[in-house]
Amino acid sequence: MTTPGRIEMITGPMFSGKSEELIRRLKRARIARQRVACYKPDIDLRYHRTAIASHSEQTHDATTVATTAHLKAELWPRMDEVDVIGIDEVQFFDEAILALAVELVHQGKRIVMAGLDTTFAAEPFGPVPDLMAIADEVTKLSAVCMTCGAPAIHTQRLGQSQELVVVGAAGLYEARCRAHFRPFLDEHSSEQLDLPAI
Ligand code: ADP
Ligand code: MG
Secondary structure, eight states: OOOOOEEEEEEESTTSSHHHHHHHHHHHHHHTTOOEEEEEETTOOSSOSSEEEOTTOOEEEOEEESSHHHHHHHHGGGGGGOSEEEESSGGGSOTHHHHHHHHHHHTTOEEEEEEESBOTTSOBOTTHHHHHHHOSEEEEOOEEOTTTOSEEOEEEEOSSOOOSOOOOOBTTEEEEOTTTOOTTSOOSOGGGGTOOOO
16 A cells, blocks of 8 residues: 655745745755656746746746646656655645645655635635645745734735736735735725824
């Protein structure tokens, strides 16, 4: 019988260092001579098509896939050559990612996933809450609140769009603590918040 693997979830708001932490773990696995395959959804093409990237400009090679089925089709032919599977921006995958993670862990693989726990409206994001529930280990990171410098658990969208997915980073989103998070206001102007200037 194959020894079961391990499911690791790295979560938190935007700018909390999820991609950095994923890249760090994958690089360490490679130092340990483990064979790594990394994936990301094709919704996030901000920086590279063939790599995941952090806001601090660290990168790791990755394959872009459209769906869980696409990821599986890409991975299956080389399953015997892969020990560790990394997935970034996992919140954008469909619910089938759960069954795939379970299937992979029973085949002895280590699966390290990073993704947003909540949307800009502070609601649980896609499959992430369920992945947190089935993981062996959950790492919940915080960012720095751009208003006061406290630990930030929220992703503040700047501007009026109510669409769930508006891909981007600086200028479109900001990390905020509970006190300074305003899900449904246009936050281009901090005066609206009646906050002390910093
Ligand atoms: P995530 O994948 O969670 O969005 P990244 O790993 O891409 O985060 O980026 C983390 C890096 O972003 C930090 O190391 C820091 O250099 C930078 N950064 C920019 N804004 C913030 C912020 N508000 N809080 C923390 N880090 C920030
Ligand atoms: Mg990231």
